[in-house]
């Protein structure tokens with residue numbers, strides 16, 4: 001049996017929950033499918049206080065933001081959240097298959113919003129399959145969600161915010177952090193996070209990489225080395241770091257399999273960390289009725305994922321004919337909020353990605369014979 005649904009949202013992270021809230025607040029009926037046993041996405045394991053604007057709950061801890069969003073969504077009778085529900089595929093006849101509690105279900109949504117988030121990147125080096133080598137997010141999940149101490153002595157790779165924050169959380173859990181190595185010449189994350197771990201005596205070695213990992217059946221140590229200007233290890237600079245855990249915090253990749261499967265036009269945009277769907281100012285992809293928001297469309301932060309979710313949710317409500325004027329007004333307010341979030345020095349990378357996205361849209365529209373882009377959108381670089 002195929003179940004009809006008005007709006008199907010894939011993923012119950014901050015983007016998906018905010019999309020659900022926005023669409024349902026206008027009157028649309030929404031089903032959120034979340035593959036884990038609980039909604040919240042990455043937020044559920046984040047015990048640190050978030051930065052940003054008070055509109056996106058700055059000052060609250062990540063998991064508390066997840067709870068606030070989940071309670072709001074659960075209180076709305078127009079929204080059903082289905083957990084243990086993994087969306088497996090989109091098909092040409094508009095059917096979406098879902099694996100829920102061990103059974104396959106078919107849904108036919110009028111609109112879909114993809115909010116699947118991201119997965120951790122890995123590094124290639126000899127010995128990288130030894131037990132004891134994890135993504136930093138996995139270590140964070142073990143510690144903060146399941147209360148499992150993952151290491152006695154750990155080495156972190158990557159001095160972006162994730163590497164720095166998880167290093168601090170390892171220290172809080174009582175793990176001896178041997179150091180942070182970072183191939184780039186400078187620390188990528190906020191200095192406030194770097195200062196906290198430095199004050200605890202953890203060295204941050206910029207210009208270093210992992211050359212190999214070794215151990216007899218499990219990780220016993222890691223050889224690190226300085227890198228040259230091509231990020232290649234410089235012979236003779238090797239150092240042996242004894243540790244039982246190596247955490248890789250070397251970036252995230254947007255989770256886009258469903259969008260590829262649906263035939264959405266995809267573009268490689270390094271600023272967004274990989275291939276992402278080309279989308280318009282409503283966050284609608286090239287496949288009509290499929291929208292996308294959050295990290296699955298480019299790695300940013302929870303704050304922008306939430307606002308993108310709102311934009312997609314209001315756009316979907318508007319397209320379905322719910323309170324069109326009000327939905328459009330709120331969508332425009334959310335677009336202004338997102339523009340504000342992406343302003344200033346910290347937003348420069350995202351703005352550069354958006355400019356490339358706008359070029360892809362122009363190429364796409366020209367190829368489709370859809371004529372010129374509206375001048376305003378072309379000038380702004382789109383809001384994609």
Ligand SMILES: Cc1cc2nc3c(=O)[nH]c(=O)nc-3n(C[C@H](O)[C@H](O)[C@H](O)COP(=O)(O)OP(=O)(O)OC[C@H]3O[C@@H](n4cnc5c(N)ncnc54)[C@H](O)[C@@H]3O)c2cc1C
Pocket residue numbers: 010011012013014015016033034035036039040041042043046049050051052085086087088115116117118137140161162165166255293294295296300301302303304305
């Ligand atoms: C260590 C760390 C620290 C961070 N610190 C901050 C910070 O201080 N401030 C900040 O703003 N941001 C921070 N972030 C980033 C922030 O957590 C993410 O940008 C945000 O969670 C992205 O939201 P999202 O909804 O797009 O994706 P996610 O939070 O990843 O949620 C995606 C959801 O989709 C589900 N899903 C995926 N595929 C399917 C499928 N096929 N079917 C059903 N469900 C599916 C996943 O299970 C997940 O629940 C941090 C991230 C990390 C890892």
